[in-house]
Every structure is written in structure tokens, then in C-alpha cells.
Amino acid sequence: MTAVAERQGYRGAWTQALRSPVSRLVVKRLLLAIPIMLGVTILSFWVVSLIPGNAAQALLGPEATPDQIHTMELQLGLDKPAYERYLDWLGHAVRGDLGTSPVSGQPVTPQLIDGLAVTSELLGLALIGALVLAVPVALGAAHRPGGLFDRLSIFVSMIGLSVANYVLALVLVLVFSVKLAMLPAIGFVPLSESVSGNLKSLILPAIAIGFPLFSIYTRFLRGDLVDQQQSQDYVVTAQAKGVDPWRVLVRHTLRNSSFGLIAVVGLNLGVLIGVTVIIEQIFALPGLGRLLLQAVSARDMVVIQACVVVFAVVTVLGNLAADLLQTVLDPRIRYGDR
Amino acid sequence: MRTKFQLMAALLAVVLGVAGLAACSQQGASSGGASPASAGPPQRGGHVTVLKDSSFDGSWPTGLDPATNATGGANIAQMAAIYGGLFQLTANPDGSGAKVEPYQAESYQYLDGGKTLKIKIRKGITFTDGTPLNAEAVRFNIQRDMDSPCSCRPLWLLAKNGIATEGDDTVVLRFKIPTASAVNNFPISNVNWVASPTALKQMGENKFRLTPVGAGPFKVVSDKLNSELVLQRNPSYFKQGLPYLDQLTFKAIGGDQAAYQALLAGQADAFEGMTTTPLLDQATKNSKLTVTSQPPTSPYVIQLNTKIAPFNDEKVRQAVYFATDFDAIAKGLFKGKYPVSQSFTAPGGLFYHQTVPGYRTYNLAEAKRLVQEVGGITVKLGTLGDYVARQVNIALQTQWRQAGINVTIEDYQLNTLVQQFNGGKWQAMLQTAGAWDPAAGVGVAFRFRSNSPFTGVKDTHLDGMLDQAAAELDSAKRDTLYTEAGKYISDKAYAPFGLAFAPANLAVKGVYGPGLTTKIPPMVVNPGILWDQVWRSGK
């Protein structure tokens, strides 16, 4: 085989792969994510410039004179027009350099990674915990709609939907830390230090985030399962054939309903990140939320911008991943109109 | 009011600190051990974790290099543990007899009627990188601090080439005007902390901010900005047998409630600066904890902007004096824990007198009469928004309204507060004024001298009184001068004073130390704990 043929072969494979609906969707979505990310970074530049004060004040201390502040602003390049600063930032960001904080003099990326590690562990625990509990509860509820277990699950998830997570966090602290002294009220123990300590330090915040999630997932999944059982032919057929209803529920109905659930999980990621900021604050966890709040109070534009980008990437990727998973798992989904 | 309100205060002034009873090791040891009588002699070894409020002293966003740490006033504890300090404030276990003493310095001397200060440095002190802490190192540091754009340096008027060395062990500071408070200024400003010039050069400034090298009782193991600072015993520390602890960790935490819970859960051993009254009550009743309330030095003041309406009218100012009932606030909000001051001094500080003759105390009828006479008053009352200051402001709003004054209250963040002062349009601000030494830090001049960016008063007569007091070397004469200044402020109704409030330190049983379980007056906000003498039993 000649090199040319080989190359053509590759190209053929590529074109073919690109023609497949799945990869077309992937490419389309990825391309779509680019203007969204650009929009988000521009918006954040503009939004942060609305906040009064800037990093010069944080560097100089409160008794700095306006002259000193002005000099420092020149040094930091804050006098340049916003679009110039933005392009400058963008140029570095696309090369993976999120900059050096003018306030601490430290590069942002390591701080970001440290914070992200804590936040993603917390979110991961909350998400997985919520899903692991929601699926069996929804199955149990959908097995006999209107039954006692179903009613109970509706009751519990209604509470979960209605309780503010900061209130839940405070109640958990009051009961498990203050009254029972079972779990730490605050702080974070890295996994490298102690596995059990790590889990203990995250369990209350993970519940505060996870319980409302569990409620959303349970309600959604239960609703979808019940709908399918009542309307889908294959379920009726299977039931008529005398297949064990549990088996139908788990093997078939659940499989189909899981697509919708994945979409719900993905779409929720963006909201979740906002929630963690407050929960991290209550439990004094050194995550991204705390990094962001500290950066806002020091007017540390570089760190704020980096946090916003990470949040936006997670949100966009979450939506994307949900979309893609649905496509891969569910060949029925057509994307004609979207 | 720890938090931002104090941050401001502290930023400027820095507290002092540190540590160690210089008063010499013999006295030091007995004073440390004397804390709770039952504690027995100090023991070597162990690890102590100290919590700091993340909105105040638990934040060090600009790092721990003395020349650039813009929150150095708040971070006294961290700085003292790493650098030790040329001077420190010490006191008897009950908080009496407080004085600034040489520490890494050996002695000092004022010459030329206070225009020259000679500081002799102790021989044989080395930084943890092995290089010597000598006069040249101190000169290098002070020069660097004074040249830094960071406003964390003291507001000295130095003469040209005013920082020099004499021989290997003496540093000479020359001022343009007599500066009798210079030594008292040390413990609350960045010039107190001597960083290793060699390490600074080797690492470069950005790295040094994160892992600074000093000659204090501890050296840096790891430093996560605004969250955790792990320190290890410095084996070459210049005080024989000290520090007692092997390891000292500072951790940031989100407020009094969280800190209290962490102590009870055994997650930490001490917390500096608790202010929330109901929690203090609860902590005091808890047998696991030692609660040490510090002697207050810095009273609340309601600054009035006398340059613009309505407070350019003396009658309006008098009305506010008569309408303000700090006794009720002290009783209701603070459960009578703190005394009310009538001037810029408080029981824990220098030159304190309980009352000022002729001070206008609460008199609702008189306040109402004055409000009517001037045809009604409308006021905006601000403060740096932290929990306690906000509660006090709300209480003031209620009291003033009863006198017929129309009050809106406003919370500021540090940034926006500074803008208010720069803009000059503010009307009234709840702040703290005064310090252990009124001439140091957020002292009286900071709130009252015409040239301060944070004053509401422009009165050359008062300026003269304050300058004279700050330049006076004889402390009896200074006392008289400050008493007169306090009376003058009261007579002119420039700013009503309130309760003097000092935070408490919490420690779990078995952890002891001067400033932690004994009393040391706070230079501005938190007392300087003498970290090298903190110890724990049984571990």
C-alpha cells in the first residue's frame, strides 16, 4: 500500500466518522461551546469591572492615598482599555496560562487545582450518593404507583425540594456536630492525610447538597418510569407474557428512563456549582467557592476570571456530556430539529 | 468586631505583639507557667492548631513578607511566630503593667529630644537559613519596608538618609520631628519583623511571600494562602529551651460559631478573637475550654464629619451625644461585659481615665430639644459591616430615632469604606479609635488629626495637642496632654465614644501560653500571643 492510499484511507475513515450522526453532533456541540465560552469570558470581564474597587487597594492596604492607588493601577496595567486587557488575557488563557494573581504574586493554576480538587470531590460525593439512593427509591416507588412506599417517597422528596440547602446545612450541623458531636462541623481533611477523616469532613456538606438532588432525581425518575409503564407497548407486552414486573422495570423501563435522568443530571451541574459556594462557606471547605469569594473581596480580577472560566467549562461540558451520553446510549434519539 | 471593621484598624496599626516575654527568660518562664496556677511547669513538645477568622486575621492574601503584607496588621500572630520581632508587648498575667520591651533588639535609646532612636540588636541571633540577624539586616529590612508602596509601614517622618547602622549591632533612625512613640509603634508595624535578606535574594520576592525566612520561634513548613500555615520549631531559636511546641498550625475558619464547634470537636486547640456575646457565654460555661477576655484598649467612636452638613453644626453634634446611650448597648447587646469609654482610651491601654469632665451623657429630653431647635436632623450612619458592628449600628439607629433624628444605616466593605472617606461625603461612621498607645497604630491621630485620610475633624488646635503628646518623652506629661485632648474633643462634641471592646481567646484545657490563657492588652485588636512560650500538657 502506498503512503498516499494510506492517507486517503485515513481521510475516508475520517469523513465517514464525521458523517455518522453521533460525531456530527459532537462536533456541532463542541463548536457551539466555543462562542458560549467566549461570551462567558467577555461577560465576566465586564461584570467584574462593575464591582467597585480593584486589586491596587488590596495590595496597598486601606490607608493608601488616591495617588498611590493610581500609581499601582498603572503598574498593574489597569488603566488599559478593557478590551485590550481582555484580549491580552485571552491570548494567555487559550495557551493554558490563566495568569498570576497580582495580589498574592502566585500563579493561579495551582490554587485553582487545589480548589477544584475539593469542590469536585464534594460534588462527586453528593451526585453519586444522590443517584445511588434515587434509583432504587424511584424503582420501588414506580413498582406500585400510589402505594405506601410511593407516597412516602413523594413526601420525602417534596421536603428535599423545599428545604433551602443552607438551612439543611445548619440543621445538620446543629444535630450531628453540636448536639451529638458525631461529625466535624467544619474544615477539610485531604484524602492523602486520612481516608476516614476525609469522608467525615465531607459527609455533612455532601448531604446538604445531595438531599435536594436526590429529591429531584427521585421525582423525575419515578415520574418517567410510571409514564413508560403506562404507555409503552413493550411493557404491556412483557407484562402480558407474564415476565416478572421487577425484571421489566429494571431491565427495560429503567434503561429507557435513564436517558432523561442523565440529561437532568447534566443540566443541573451549573446550578450545583452555585450551591457549593454557599455550602463551602458554611463548612469552611477550601474549595473553588471560597477561592472565588476571597478573590472578590480582594478584587483579584485574575483569580475571579479563572474561577468563572472553570465554572463555565464545567457547566458547558456537563450539558455536552449529558447530550452525548444520551446519543450514545439511546439510538432512538434523533437530532433533526436541534 | 473582629472582621472587617477591625481589619481596617489593624491594617493600619498592627498589633503588636508578639511575643515573648522579653522580660527575660527567667521572668518569662514563670509568667508563662503562672497562667492557670494548676498548670504546672511548661512542657516541651506537642502540636497546637490555632484558628483564625477568615474574614480578618485568617486571611493573608498578599503573603507574609513584611514589606508587602497589606494585612500585616491583622496577621500579627503569623508574623510573630515566623519572625519573632525586634520589640514586643508584655504584661503581667492579669494584663497589668503592659510595656513594650526589646526582644530581638537588646536595648534602645532616644537622643536629640526624641528625634533620634538608637536600637542595639542582640548578638548571635541567626535566621533559620543560618545567616546572621545583625544591624545591616535590620537596616535593609526597615529601608525596604519604608520604600514599599504597601501602606503597612509606620507613618514616620524620617530625615534624609534617616536609616543607618553604627557598627555591627546598632541601627540608628533619625526623624524630622520628635517621635516619642516610635518604639511603641514597632510591635504594630511591619518594621518589627526582620526577614532574611539572603533568603529573600535567593528566592525572589514572589516565592518569599509564601515561604518566608525569619529568626522567630518557628519556621515555615507549608503555606496555603488564606487557609493554612504549618510551622515547625526553630531549633536554632535564640532563647534557650524555647519554643516549647514542636509544631504550630494556623488555620482559617469562617467565624466564631464555626471556631467554637471546631474546638469542641477536637479539630483545633485555640481560637483568637471571639466576639459574639451569646457564644462567649456558652464557651465560658463549657468545662473543656479556657476563655480569656483581654483588657480592652480601643473604644468605639462615632466619627462625625465636621466638615460638611449636618455635623458642621455643633448643636447637631451635641444632639447626637445626648441621644446616644452606650450604657444600654453595653448592657443589652454585650451583657455588661465591657466598660464604656468617654475618650479614646480604655482600661487596658495607656493613659486611661474612666470619665471626661463635662462629657455629654445620654439625655433624651435634651437631645429632642436640640433636634427641634436645629429643625430636624437627617443622618447616614455607616460602618464596616461585620456582625457586631452592624448590631451596634442598629441599636444606635433605634436610639437616635427616639430623639427624632432620621437615621439610615449603611454597611461598607473595606474597599467601599475607603471610597467613602476619600469622597469626603460621609456623615457618621461607627469605628474604633485609640490603641494601647494612643500615638501608635489606629491611634487617636488616625481618627482626629486633620491630615489623616480617616478623620472627620479639621482643627489645628487639636492637631497641636496631639502632636505635642506624641512627641513627649515623659509619660506623666503625656498623660496630662492626652487627658486635655480628650476633654477638648468632648467639649467640641467632635465624636461620641462608646464601649471599649476586646475579643476573647479560647483554648482547650491543657494548652497554655501568655496572651492566650493570660491577659495581654491588645495593641489594636487581638493581643500578641507569645508563641514561643505556648505549651501543652500531656501530649
Added chain:
Amino acid sequence: MAIAEATPSVVAGAPLEPPARTWLRRLGIIVPAALIALVVLACFLGPLVLPIPEPTGGNILEAYLPAFSPGHILGTDPNGNDILSRILYGGRNSLIVAVGVTVVGQTIGGTFGALSAYFGGAADTLIMRVFDVFIAFPALVLIIAVAQSLGPSVTTAILALSFFGIPAVARVSRAATLSLREQPFMTAAKLCGTPWWRVLLRHIAPNIAPQLITFAMLGMGLIIVLEGALSFLGLGIPPPAPSWGNMIAEGQASLSATPMLVIWPSLALFITVLSFNLLGESLRSLWSAR
């Protein structure tokens, strides 16, 4: 409101159901609606009718009174203010914010979503991409910026929280409108050359109203919760003016010593949010059963 007059024609013709289920369904609407009415009445009329003190300006010497103290059924806060009174007046603020955000969100988001679907093509793409940006943008940062530049107040809270609401409502409204696009009456309207605003008001609005109202009920609860979250960051309604959120956030400062300062407003918040959620859910199942 144009929506209201047209709604009955849309709802009419619900399928026949067994009486027990209908009854249950009605209960599912009546009970939460009654609870909401009760909360609204208590907050807006209660202070006028009941002999309770003002929510601010309390006597500082009566600070920290426990529940069931004479004259203060739920006790007092650190400033000597009556907690019951603060909960009622605070409820006003929380409800005003929730209604304000809902109105702003439904009007702007609903209009843009419907127009986006109605016009389709480039306009649709542009509008939805802009909302995508808002959805991907951490709303918290936006809220901090808005609140800090305008200073915290009821208006600021409404403005800041609207950023949450508008894109979400737009999506719902767009999806609902899309499903109408191929309906004969829409085609007819287009053929007759009816101006777009007329189509929007006369044809689209009444038909997507059920979805939007359901979403609004569910959203009300969420907004009340978020208003409280703002207070946690010091960006909500500034004390001494009460709101449930700032009462909880302030009370948290001494949670272990004075837990009731947190528990009372939390209960009020929970019951209200639960009622809105129950009502929203019931409406949803009512309309989806059609």
C-alpha cells in the same frame, strides 16, 4: 392580563376521572393554595391586625429574650426586636422579591422565548445563544457584581435574581411555543398577516400560560430560597429591615447558643416554599393529564 381571559377556554374539557382522584387532585391544589393565602395574609395583614411590636427599633435592654416571654411570643433578637414581628415583616420582603423576580422573569424571559420560537431561524439562534451564555455564566458572580455596584436592597435583590429567572423561563416558553408552531391557528394567523405582537398576545400567550404558571409557582419557592442565599453572602436585604434570609444568616452567627433565631425563620421559609412547590406540582399534573 391577557392570559387570564383566555385561560378558561384552554383548560375546559378535562377528561373524566374517577371522583376520588378528582377530589384528591383538588385537595392537592386547595391545601397549598390555602397555605400560601394564609402566609400572604399573615405577612401583609397580620401586623395591622395583631398586637405585635414593630420589627425594628426594639428595646436593646430586652435583647435575647427566650420564646414565650411576655409580649414576645417567639422571643427577641440581639437588638431586642420581636422575632414574630420580624418573621411577618420579613415574609413581606421575601414575597415581594419572589413576586418581583417572577414578574420580571416571566415578562422578559417569556416574551423572548416565545418570540425566539415564533420567528425561528437566525433570531432564534441568536436569542438562545445569548441565554446559553447567561446559563453557563456563574450567576453568583453576576449577583455579587450587581449587588456590590448597586448596594444591597430589595430592588437589587430582584434585579440580581432575575438573571437566574429570565433564561430559565425563556427556555420553557420557547419549548412550549415550538409545540404550537405547526398548529392550524398559528398558520392561519401568519397567513392573515396578523402582526407578531398580536399573535404573541392573542394566540401564543394563552396557550403557553399553563406551562409558565406552573413554572412560576415552582420558581417562587426557589427564588425565596435564593433570596436567603444572597443574605448569606451579605448581598441580600440589608438589616435591620428583616427578611427570612437575613434572619437565618444573622442567626447563624451564634447558632449553638441561640438556635431559635435560626429555626423560626427557617420554618416560615420551609412552609412557604413547600406550599409553592406542592401547588406547582399539582398544577403540573393537572395540566399534563389533560
